[in-house]
Amino acid sequence: xxxxxLIRRNFRSVCEAGDMQxxxxxxxxxxxxxxxxxxxxxxSFHLAEEIVSDVFIMVWQKRSQLISVENPVVYLYICTxxxxxxxxxxxxxxxxxxxxxxxxxAIAISPDQEHNMISAEVAQKIEAAIRSLPARCQLIFRxxxxxxxxxxxxxxxLEISPKTVDAQLTIAVKKVxxxxxxxxxxxxxxxxxxxx
Numbered sequence: 001x002x003x004x005x006l007i008r009r010n011f012r013s014v015c016e017a018g019d020m021q022x023x024x025x026x027x028x029x030x031x032x033x034x035x036x037x038x039x040x041x042x043x044s045f046h047l048a049e050e051i052v053s054d055v056f057i058m059v060w061q062k063r064s065q066l067i068s069v070e071n072p073v074v075y076l077y078i079c080t081x082x083x084x085x086x087x088x089x090x091x092x093x094x095x096x097x098x099x100x101x102x103x104x105x106a107i108a109i110s111p112d113q114e115h116n117m118i119s120a121e122v123a124q125k126i127e128a129a130i131r132s133l134p135a136r137c138q139l140i141f142r143x144x145x146x147x148x149x150x151x152x153x154x155x156x157x158l159e160i161s162p163k164t165v166d167a168q169l170t171i172a173v174k175k176v177x178x179x180x181x182x183x184x185x186x187x188x189x190x191x192x193x194x195x196x
Contacts, residue, residue: 003029003148004073011072015063027056030073033147034080040139041084042091051087055079074153081157129179133172140165141172 001009007029013022031052038048055076059066069075130138136158143149143157144165151169155162 007072011069012067014059015067015069018063023056023060026059026072030076031056034076037077037143037147038080038084041081042088047087048084051083052080055083071153073149074156077149077153077157125179126176129176130172132179133175137168137172137175140168141176144169 007026010019010022010026010029013019014026034052034055035045035048038051039045042048042051058079059076066075130141133141140154140158143154144151149157151162151165154160154165158165
């Protein structure tokens with residue numbers, strides 16, 4: 001069973017049966033990812049923690065109304081995005097929240113080293129290459145390559161077409177590959193960049 005399947009099962013158990021253990025598992029599986037995403041929008045991990053906690057409280061309170069949600073991961077990202085934007089706009093009444101103003105330090109998560117595929121030095125070079133991307137391109141890269149969302153899901157979340165997601169990801173992969181190609185074998189670079 002994939003992580004997304006497990007999330008769907010837990011979400012369904014929460015909505016249909018009010019299963020508190022499934023709720024805890026759902027929370028544990030998405031909390032960190034959603035905090036990084038929210039922190040990128042609002043620029044504060046403390047505020048992001050509050051926002052994500054509010055999202056999960058809302059899920060519990062409205063669980064019986066959420067039975068028809070088909071993709072809980074995208075639903076929770078969208079709830080987090082909306083609440084993050086609302087919070088940011090309340091704090092900065094006259095500033096417009098956009099993807100171009102994201103705090104990329106907040107969304108940065110080191111590349112996946114748990115499979116011991118890459119050294120710490122190469123991971124730092126990959127992270128530097130990712131950070132050099134424009135904000136929107138970087139966010140799309142991270143949502144797909146690090147959070148495991150699909151093109152369509154990222155398109156829904158960012159309110160852009162899957163073709164735009166694909167174009168931005170292609171740009172990101174080319175730039176990251178060019179930046180790191182000198183530091184690792186082509187096979188290892190491709191393995192990291194093409195993994196989904």
